[in-house]
Amino acid sequence: MAILKIARMGHAVLRKAADPVDDPTSPSLRGLVADMLETLADAGGVGLAAPQVHVPLRLMIFFVPESRIELPEDPEDSAQDMTVLVNPGYEPLTEETSLGWEACLSVPGLTGAVPRYTRIRYWGYGLDGARIERRASGFHARVFQHEYDHLDGVLYPQRLDDPSLFGFAEEIRRDPPSLRPA
Numbered sequence: 001m002a003i004l005k006i007a008r009m010g011h012a013v014l015r016k017a018a019d020p021v022d023d024p025t026s027p028s029l030r031g032l033v034a035d036m037l038e039t040l041a042d043a044g045g046v047g048l049a050a051p052q053v054h055v056p057l058r059l060m061i062f063f064v065p066e067s068r069i070e071l072p073e074d075p076e077d078s079a080q081d082m083t084v085l086v087n088p089g090y091e092p093l094t095e096e097t098s099l100g101w102e103a104c105l106s107v108p109g110l111t112g113a114v115p116r117y118t119r120i121r122y123w124g125y126g127l128d129g130a131r132i133e134r135r136a137s138g139f140h141a142r143v144f145q146h147e148y149d150h151l152d153g154v155l156y157p158q159r160l161d162d163p164s165l166f167g168f169a170e171e172i173r174r175d176p177p178s179l180r181p182a
């Protein structure tokens with residue numbers, strides 16, 4: 001296992017669409033995921049997409065900690081164990097979006113308020129080749145959409161609908177601007 005170098009905003013690998021994985025069960029993919037898990041644990045984020053470690057493949061890892069749940073009464077915004085998704089896809093289940101603060105290991109030190117669909121259905125394949133399909137809302141839906149964007153060469157600053165809601169996390173945390181309600 002190894003801690004991998006994380007590409008930062010501006011690097012070409014973060015600007016292009018990633019390629020589908022041929023075989024989700026291949027040993028080389030398993031090795032890459034092990035390194036991504038170690039890299040994410042070291043960096044302290046909730047998700048990481050393969051292009052962020054300079055590998056242009058449609059592969060992401062993420063989890064939802066209990067502390068990030070936005071809608072505790074909603075079973076689709078629940079804590080999720082570390083999830084590995086190969087060749088993922090999704091569809092929104094509503095046109096409704098909400099604004100939430102996001103950060104990204106490829107955009108260190110910054111945070112921005114980004115609109116995301118509040119309810120989605122997503123799918124993909126695990127490393128055992130089995131199909132995974134879930135409904136997600138709240139933070140669970142947000143983290144999926146953030147990681148999925150990486151596979152299409154999109155970083156969250158490109159999704160800002162109000163560029164004034166973007167800045168250094170250290171400054172914004174002192175006195176966060178209020179966001180429109182969901």
Ligand code: NI
Binds near residue numbers: 103105146147
């Ligand atoms: Ni990111």
